[in-house]
Amino acid sequence: MILITGANGVVGRRTIDLLLREGAAVTAATRGGTPLPDGVTAATGDLFEPRWIEAALKGARALQISPRATGPGLGDLLEIAAGQGVRRVVLLSATTVAHPAGEARFADGFRRAEELVTASGLDWTVLRLADFAANSLAWAPQLKAGDIVRGAYGEAATSPLHETDIAEVAAAALQGRLASGAVHTLTGPVSLDQHEKVRLLGDALGRRLSFQELPPEQVRQGMLAQGLPEEVPARLLGSLADYARDPGPTTDTVARLLGRPALTFAAWARDNAVAFAP
Known part of the structure; x- marks a missing residue:
């Protein structure tokens, strides 16, 4: 059995889907309130006190492990997991640990999580993740109402990451293939x-969109x-301000690990076009 924290997030849910497709038994740790896919066992509670x-x-x-789901309970969770015979842990961290952007307190939280995981005695894999393509869903209310996205730091540049790529790498690590x-x-x-x-979203929607x-x-x-x-604005605006001066990293790691090209933002926009339709 594989236990997924942050199971209601876009990465957790996609990882669950892939593991189920591979025939794995999955338990989802959640605070409850959101239906889970058929075949998933729910473990409901607050992982801050695990x-x-x-x-x-x-x-x-x-x-x-999703650090935002486990918070200060991560150390206890890892201790419990080791005591129950869990062999492997995959941590969803952030590129800001090695490529600083935004307020240091947020990167420090991921850094502390990495330290706990690597010292846990379990076989570990750390995935430092770039900006999620799915963060663009925050623009959906504006695009449902019109053709302009209004926001700060339009020149801020990242290499947005499709949640399917994250989930496929995570599933490979969880199943021992990495x-x-x-x-x-x-x-x-x-x-x-x-x-x-915004332009690529417009292409997916067949609309002329602009960023203001x-x-x-x-x-x-x-x-x-x-x-x-x-x-929320502290995380967003701090990172965008830095990425407007110095773009976030771009790697070929997804392609190397999965043996196929990483999915583009254009592909993500096509996959999620319905979320932006009026």
């Missing part, structure tokens, strides 16, 4: 700024007015 999950880990051979004890930096194949991402630059503080206040916690 002692409750000990019973759910019986028989597990591998564990996928050598353990490795850190892999995963990115999409092409660096794109926000103007280019707004002052960062205006964007911050707008997000807070929507009820988002302070952490």
